[in-house]
Amino acid sequence: MAADGASQVAILRDVASLRAQVAQWRAQGETIALTPTMGALHAGHVALLLEAKRCARRSVMSIFVNPTQFAPTEDFENYPRSLEADAAKFAAAGGDALFAPSVEEMYGEGFATKIVVGGPAEAGLEDRFRPTHFSGVATVVAKLLNQCRPDVAIFGEKDYQQLKVVTRMARDLDIDVAILGAPTIREPDGLALSSRNIYLSAQERAAAPNLHAALARCAFDINSGISIDAALAAAKASIAAVGFEADYVEARDAQTLAPIARREDGPMRLLAAARLGKTRLIDNIAV
Numbered sequence: 001m002a003a004d005g006a007s008q009v010a011i012l013r014d015v016a017s018l019r020a021q022v023a024q025w026r027a028q029g030e031t032i033a034l035t036p037t038m039g040a041l042h043a044g045h046v047a048l049l050l051e052a053k054r055c056a057r058r059s060v061m062s063i064f065v066n067p068t069q070f071a072p073t074e075d076f077e078n079y080p081r082s083l084e085a086d087a088a089k090f091a092a093a094g095g096d097a098l099f100a101p102s103v104e105e106m107y108g109e110g111f112a113t114k115i116v117v118g119g120p121a122e123a124g125l126e127d128r129f130r131p132t133h134f135s136g137v138a139t140v141v142a143k144l145l146n147q148c149r150p151d152v153a154i155f156g157e158k159d160y161q162q163l164k165v166v167t168r169m170a171r172d173l174d175i176d177v178a179i180l181g182a183p184t185i186r187e188p189d190g191l192a193l194s195s196r197n198i199y200l201s202a203q204e205r206a207a208a209p210n211l212h213a214a215l216a217r218c219a220f221d222i223n224s225g226i227s228i229d230a231a232l233a234a235a236k237a238s239i240a241a242v243g244f245e246a247d248y249v250e251a252r253d254a255q256t257l258a259p260i261a262r263r264e265d266g267p268m269r270l271l272a273a274a275r276l277g278k279t280r281l282i283d284n285i286a287v
């Protein structure tokens with residue numbers, strides 16, 4: 001097994017080591033939960049890990065900054081990477097094994113396959129602004145699920161569209177795993193935890209919680225009988241007033257992500273993406 005001595009937890013660097021570890025646990029009759037991440041762990045990831053530990057005897061977390069889900073203009077090169085600190089956090093939270101493969105391990109020479117995703121991946125939300133993103137996510141998640149073969153895989157509701165895309169993909173490809181969503185963890189002022197929050201300047205950080213506040217107000221308005229269109233317009237205006245440039249603020253069916261026009265039409269999710277300076281924040285809440 002390839003393991004780093006620096007931390008107290010095994011860091012598996014290749015698929016063979018991961019499979020050997022999982023096989024050993026399986027031989028003992030143990031269940032396994034996988035939490036896929038891109039690292040730069042914060043309390044939101046730790047909450048995912050704790051959920052994984054509730055669901056299965058053994059918990060594997062993958063840390064892989066996946067190049068295929070970044071567009072050339074995005075922050076792949078600069079995405080925060082902190083494996084040693086991540087390993088310490090993972091060990092402190094009681095995780096069992098970290099899987100941290102290299103790009104070469106995941107996408108070997110001649111790699112030529114990608115998953116084409118539809119349904120929730122074409123909802124006109126993130127996909128409108130990041131057209132190749134979900135194909136990259138689905139491809140790497142399918143690989144991770146095949147490599148680890150967990151009983152359960154945990155994804156944050158923070159990336160709500162991603163959760164729906166991955167759930168659809170696992171079902172459509174008959175991957176034998178339960179996909180579970182875990183609630184978004186927030187700062188005390190409401191800002192959803194994200195590895196990209198470190199990009200915010202002090203001034204932007206002060207304005208950032210307004211995104212969640214606007215969604216919360218919007219949900220309240222809709223539940224109070226205000227029309228969805230009017231509530232969304234007020235949300236857009238309130239974030240614009242503090243410097244956000246919105247990509248979208250939308251009300252969608254919570255399951256299918258189809259547009260929804262009336263509160264009575266079913267469980268609803270409000271989803272937003274907006275830029276503050278160079279940083280793009282996403283958030284969503286149930287109505």
Ligand code: PAF
Nearest residue numbers: 036037038066137140159
């Ligand atoms: O949500 C993320 O961190 C990534 O999109 C994921 C699911 C780990 C795939 O690279």
